[in-house]
Each structure stands twice: as structure tokens, then as C-alpha cells.
Amino acid sequence: MSAGAPALLAVAKRRGDRGRMDAARPEAISPTAHYTGYVWARNGLSDPQLATAKGRLLYEALRPAMLLSGALGGPTLESYLLARHRALDVLLERAISEAGVTQVLELACGLSPRGWRFARRYGSRLTYIEADLPAMAALKRRTLKRMGSLGAHHFVADVDVLRAGGPGSIPGLLGRLRAEEGLAVIVEGLVGYLETEALLGMWRTLARSMSAFGAAVYLSDLQLGGGAGQSVALFRALLSVFVGGRVALHHFHDAAEAERALREAGFTEASVVPAPALISPRQARVAAGASLAHVASARVGDRRA
Ligand SMILES: C[S@@+](CC[C@H](N)C(=O)[O-])C[C@H]1O[C@@H](n2cnc3c(N)ncnc32)[C@H](O)[C@@H]1O
Numbered sequence: 001m002s003a004g005a006p007a008l009l010a011v012a013k014r015r016g017d018r019g020r021m022d023a024a025r026p027e028a029i030s031p032t033a034h035y036t037g038y039v040w041a042r043n044g045l046s047d048p049q050l051a052t053a054k055g056r057l058l059y060e061a062l063r064p065a066m067l068l069s070g071a072l073g074g075p076t077l078e079s080y081l082l083a084r085h086r087a088l089d090v091l092l093e094r095a096i097s098e099a100g101v102t103q104v105l106e107l108a109c110g111l112s113p114r115g116w117r118f119a120r121r122y123g124s125r126l127t128y129i130e131a132d133l134p135a136m137a138a139l140k141r142r143t144l145k146r147m148g149s150l151g152a153h154h155f156v157a158d159v160d161v162l163r164a165g166g167p168g169s170i171p172g173l174l175g176r177l178r179a180e181e182g183l184a185v186i187v188e189g190l191v192g193y194l195e196t197e198a199l200l201g202m203w204r205t206l207a208r209s210m211s212a213f214g215a216a217v218y219l220s221d222l223q224l225g226g227g228a229g230q231s232v233a234l235f236r237a238l239l240s241v242f243v244g245g246r247v248a249l250h251h252f253h254d255a256a257e258a259e260r261a262l263r264e265a266g267f268t269e270a271s272v273v274p275a276p277a278l279i280s281p282r283q284a285r286v287a288a289g290a291s292l293a294h295v296a297s298a299r300v301g302d303r304r305a
Pocket of ligand 1: 030036107132136190
């Protein structure tokens with residue numbers, strides 16, 4: 001581990017004592033959407049309009065630590081993010097092409113370009129709803145409107161994933177979709193910030209409301225714990241410092257435990273795999289961070305989605 005790592009770990013611990021990354025502090029999670037938005041754009045996955053000055057600032061602030069971590073053979077946040085983003089793209093493409101999904105709800109969409117990319121690719125064959133907390137949703141809506149992407153098949157909605165029902169909740173949004181058509185719900189970059197009980201509650205809400213659809217699949221990234229070395233601890237500390245609070249980076253020890261939790265929440269089938277298993281070796285090669293990323297897919301209902 002680098003010489004600066006213990007200091008970073010200490011800062012992260014102090015910050016962890018101050019606050020938790022749960023529903024009470026969503027404003028502490030949102031800056032990370034600017035960071036990831038910038039990462040997607042600088043890697044050619046997005047339109048520059050979805051990259052903000054704030055994202056660039058955060059990226060440049062973290063760059064020296066990431067360069068150091070990469071030089072020491074440790075993980076970089078960027079390789080981790082790219083692996084999970086591409087792996088989720090692959091799972092979503094499969095759900096659409098092989099299993100008849102025609103409706104996508106992307107929760108905690110932030111400044112992710114996925115909705116824009118999929119909307120351009122599939123046109124009126126796909127309805128893509130992006131959703132986030134009101135302030136982030138408003139920024140995304142304004143930006144996509146400027147990019148000419150919004151319309152009857154691509155729109156942005158307000159949501160709080162922790163709200164159990166009513167307007168601005170997951171059930172409220174899903175109630176606006178056609179239950180007789182295939183559905184995918186995708187969420188990237190949020191679950192790692194939720195306390196375990198909040199995450200399990202969101203999964204229960206999702207499984208219950210997705211069961212109204214004949215075929216429905218849930219896709220998300222997931223961090224698994226256990227066996228993490230010092231470089232992983234550094235990576236987590238950096239993230240905590242960066243987002244200004246404790247990052248609950250893993251809820252489950254391994255894939256089997258996460259799959260069991262998804263089934264207990266109400267999904268009929270669940271699978272958790274390392275992100276690099278789904279993407280090309282060239283894409284996964286980038287750096288050690290990629291191997292830390294895992295993705296979950298889970299289904300409800302008997303029919304395939
Ligand atoms: C790390 S960013 C990820 C953004 C995007 N998915 C990406 O990968 O670039 C986390 C996002 O979660 C959103 N968020 C935080 N708490 C939320 C909540 N309770 N309900 C919905 N979205 C939430 C934030 O506003 C932010 O856009």
C-alpha cells in the first residue's frame with residue numbers, strides 16, 4: 001500500500017463516524033454522478049454534454065491517487081466503473097434481444113449515457129425511463145432535452161428508490177408501464193451506498209411490483225466483500241473520502257450470499273457474476289479494479305425476461 005494510504009484510511013474512518021450514506025444524505029451521493037458522468041464521456045461512452053465541470057473537477061482531484069494506485073498494481077476507480085458499466089450494457093442488450101424486454105426503467109440514472117445510447121439504438125421498439133431524485137432528474141431532463149433525445153419513448157422521471165409507494169416511488173413508476181410487455185429495471189452505482197436494510201427493502205419493493213409483469217428482470221452492480229487485500233481497502237478509503245461519507249461498499253460476503261438475499265427478497269431466480277466474465281478481455285484488461293466489480297441479475301415470474 002502507498003505511504004499515503006493510512007492517512008486516507010484515517011480520514012475515511014473519521015468521516016464514517018460523522019455520517020452514513022443512506023437516505024438521509026442523498027445529496028452526498030449525487031456528486032458521484034458527476035464523476036461517473038465524466039468518466040463515461042472521457043471513455044467515449046457518452047456525449048460530452050452529459051459531462052459537467054463538477055465531474056471534471058472531481059476527476060482531476062482523484063487522478064493523482066488513481067495514478068499511484070494503478071502504478072502499484074492496485075485498482076483504479078475508472079477501470080472498476082468501466083467494467084461494471086459495460087457488463088450491465090451486455091446484460092441489458094441480452095434482455096432486449098433474447099427475452100423480449102421492450103420497457104426499461106433505469107433507477108438512479110445520474111448522468112449515465114445508457115438511456116441515450118439505448119434510445120438511439122432501439123428507437124420506438126423500446127420505452128426507456130430514466131429516474132433519479134428530483135434535482136438530478138431535472139438536470140438530466142434539461143440535458144437530454146438539449147440533446148434532442150426525449151420523447152414518447154424516452155423520458156426522465158423523479159423517483160426515490162426508498163419510498164415504498166405513491167408518486168415518485170418505484171411502484172408508482174412501474175404502474176405507468178404495460179404489464180403485458182417485458183420489463184428490465186436497471187440500477188448502477190447506487191446500491192453500494194445503501195445500508196443493507198435499505199437495499200433489502202428496495203429489493204422487496206422491486207420484486208413485489210415487478211411481479212405484476214409477465215416477465216421482468218432486475219440488473220445492478222454489486223460489491224462483494226471477503227478476502228479483500230490492502231489495495232482494496234485503499235480503494236474503499238479513497239471512495240469514502242471522495243464522497244464525503246462512509247461507503248457501504250459490500251453487503252454480502254460472496255455471490256451465493258447475495259443470490260440468496262435476492263431470492264429471499266422475492267426474486268425467483270438470481271445470479272451474481274464478476275463483471276469481467278461478461279465483457280471482452282480487452283475491455284476487462286484495463287486494470288485490477290475491473291475484477292472488483294460484480295453484476296447481479298434476478299427475475300420474477302415464470303416467463304423469461
Ligand atoms: C454514483 S451515482 C450513479 C449515477 C449513474 N447510475 C451512473 O452510473 O453514472 C448515484 C446516483 O444515485 C442517485 N440517488 C441517490 N439516492 C437515491 C434515491 N434514494 N433514489 C433515487 N436515486 C438516488 C444520485 O442522485 C446519483 O445520481
